[in-house]
Amino acid sequence: MYGMTEIDNKPQRVTGGAANAVSVRGLVKHYGETKALDGVDVDVREGTVLGVLGPNGAGKTTLVRCLSTLITPDSGSAFVAGYDVVRQPRQLRRVIGLTGQYASVDEKLTGWDNLYMIGRLLDLSRKEARSRADGLLERFSLTEAAKRPARTYSGGMRRRLDLAASMIGSPAVLFLDEPTTGLDPRTRNEVWDEVKRMVGDGVTVLLTTQYMEEAEQLASELTVVDRGKVIANGRIEELKAKVGGRTLRVRPADPAQLRPTAAALDESGLTGLATTTVDDETGVVLVPILSDEQLTAVVGTLTARGITLADIATELPSLDEVFLSLTGHKTGETQDAASTRATDFEEVAA
Amino acid sequence: MSATTTAPAPPSAPVENHVGKAGADTRISPRAHVRHTAALVRRNLLWIKADMESMIDAVLMPIIFTLLFVYVFGGSVGQSLGGGRDEYVQYVIPGLMAMMGMNMAMGVGTGFNQDFQTGVMDRFRSLPIARSSVMVAKIVVELLRMLVATAILMIVALIIGFSVESIPGFIASVGLAMAFGVGLMWIFLTMGVVMKSAQAIQGMGFLVLMPLQFGSSIFAPTKSMPGWLQTFTDYNPLSSLADAARGLMNGGTPIAHDVWVTLIWSVALTAITAPIAIHKFRTKT
Numbered sequence: 001m002y003g004m005t006e007i008d009n010k011p012q013r014v015t016g017g018a019a020n021a022v023s024v025r026g027l028v029k030h031y032g033e034t035k036a037l038d039g040v041d042v043d044v045r046e047g048t049v050l051g052v053l054g055p056n057g058a059g060k061t062t063l064v065r066c067l068s069t070l071i072t073p074d075s076g077s078a079f080v081a082g083y084d085v086v087r088q089p090r091q092l093r094r095v096i097g098l099t100g101q102y103a104s105v106d107e108k109l110t111g112w113d114n115l116y117m118i119g120r121l122l123d124l125s126r127k128e129a130r131s132r133a134d135g136l137l138e139r140f141s142l143t144e145a146a147k148r149p150a151r152t153y154s155g156g157m158r159r160r161l162d163l164a165a166s167m168i169g170s171p172a173v174l175f176l177d178e179p180t181t182g183l184d185p186r187t188r189n190e191v192w193d194e195v196k197r198m199v200g201d202g203v204t205v206l207l208t209t210q211y212m213e214e215a216e217q218l219a220s221e222l223t224v225v226d227r228g229k230v231i232a233n234g235r236i237e238e239l240k241a242k243v244g245g246r247t248l249r250v251r252p253a254d255p256a257q258l259r260p261t262a263a264a265l266d267e268s269g270l271t272g273l274a275t276t277t278v279d280d281e282t283g284v285v286l287v288p289i290l291s292d293e294q295l296t297a298v299v300g301t302l303t304a305r306g307i308t309l310a311d312i313a314t315e316l317p318s319l320d321e322v323f324l325s326l327t328g329h330k331t332g333e334t335q336d337a338a339s340t341r342a343t344d345f346e347e348v349a350a
Numbered sequence: 351m352s353a354t355t356t357a358p359a360p361p362s363a364p365v366e367n368h369v370g371k372a373g374a375d376t377r378i379s380p381r382a383h384v385r386h387t388a389a390l391v392r393r394n395l396l397w398i399k400a401d402m403e404s405m406i407d408a409v410l411m412p413i414i415f416t417l418l419f420v421y422v423f424g425g426s427v428g429q430s431l432g433g434g435r436d437e438y439v440q441y442v443i444p445g446l447m448a449m450m451g452m453n454m455a456m457g458v459g460t461g462f463n464q465d466f467q468t469g470v471m472d473r474f475r476s477l478p479i480a481r482s483s484v485m486v487a488k489i490v491v492e493l494l495r496m497l498v499a500t501a502i503l504m505i506v507a508l509i510i511g512f513s514v515e516s517i518p519g520f521i522a523s524v525g526l527a528m529a530f531g532v533g534l535m536w537i538f539l540t541m542g543v544v545m546k547s548a549q550a551i552q553g554m555g556f557l558v559l560m561p562l563q564f565g566s567s568i569f570a571p572t573k574s575m576p577g578w579l580q581t582f583t584d585y586n587p588l589s590s591l592a593d594a595a596r597g598l599m600n601g602g603t604p605i606a607h608d609v610w611v612t613l614i615w616s617v618a619l620t621a622i623t624a625p626i627a628i629h630k631f632r633t634k635t
Contacts, residue, residue, distance in 0.1 A: 068476045069475075069476065070472060070475055070476060072633075090376050090377075090378065090478050091376055091478075093476055093477055093478040094478045096476065098472070098473065098476045100469050100472050100473075102469040104468075104469030104470050104471075104472050104473040105469070105470060105473070106393065106468070106470045107468065107470075108396070108397050108400050108401065109393060109396055109397075109400075113393070113396055117389050117390075117392065117393050118473070118477070120385065120386070120388075120389035120392075121386055121389050121390075121474075121477050121479050122477065122478070123382060123385070123478075149400060165473065
């Protein structure tokens, strides 16, 4: 159960002097045998965006549902804007906005009526609720569709209406649960732009996603979850650096030199156990390196062989690669038995 | 792979600049409660406005039931009442009014269940409103639909020769039917939260409601029924409601006992099932 002692002796971690808008310690939620959340710790500093990255069934949705008071955790503690999710749910609901995996708007009502209703439910006066609805429709480019039922909206319009609905109470903390799942790339970009604007207004955001690209676009910090556990967290660049080194992209001036370049580097033993990869399409050799010294050595080796370089660049590993090396399995991989079990769970929780 | 390092920290408030926010949770004031419920009533009325077909049951049911019962059974049942079809009209109309609340109540349950299939319920549950507001709004709108159905029933009844002996009695019987309807609606709201599909609620509803409706004094006097069935109909609250409504509208017969029985049933149903419905709604995941 939710223990008294835990409240009185709550661990805290305040980073860089800024307060945590979301602070979660040892959060546990079981569904029968399935541990949806198995002792999760999460912090979101005020005014920042935290990406919670993980495959289906990792426990992302359960985390958001706990933090937005839709479900009660079995144990652990969670505070949002200083309010306890279990003990102060009503106060907490006043300062959060929630956009679920599936657009949570009333399909039968018009866009305007949806926003006006939520304004009234948030204790705005009739006049305030009216002007807030008008203002948000304008801001999310929905003014023309204001008087149409939400069921006639396109997927992107519905998400925008959903985001607008989350913003009515001017929340301090916004939870976005897979905000672009199921959207086409163009619409996804639209939603990203809106989220960036909201962040610009100083809202703290906790965003769950399965897309590496989305986390990179929107979040400054990342918590990687898998099967109910946090397996890594930190700034995105830190995580990338932590997981394996960089890749050097070497482009010989003469495309005919592509294979000799790769052979020279493999022979030199510079890359240790790893080997180079030739990408014929782009005409580059990919060289895994771990240090700056290796970079210098690569250039030295090639110069000694008389190979002229047109271009040389280092790149950080992609988040897909990060995830693979952190979890030992690819994102979205379901063959593995444990991961299949976790996937089943998320359907139950949804 | 190392997870977050959570070194045990000294006892302190969760977050420095939010210390002032600690303390008991706020309550929702009665005024706010009314305001929230009104906003949700408006939502449900907009649904009706957007989809007028949803009113078809409230409009057609009283017409069809009245015509069916009066012209199919009216002659023969009327004879046994010591009159004819006119006698039966006076008998069955108050009963039909009592029945209306039951069929409406089932609609609340199925409608509420369908709400859960959409994401909008999550939004309501993440807003600082009392969970009961959502349910009370459903009931208010359903009572309004019941009033529409009652008005149509009375128009049809007056056309085919029904006479209201007592206007205050008529108003009182409408009130009584609504009170009983509220009790039934809470039962169906509970089913709406607990049961998986709207179809299941409808199926279950028919199984329970049909015997209750026909095993009562709504459509025919119980005198000619076998003893075991009479025992059932005597304890069936719908008989009490129908008899009370009949006495209130037609005058003559003593009704105090039936009115009390109906009121006690109404209050008891609400007192028992409303907390269950709200609790189930609150803890639904």
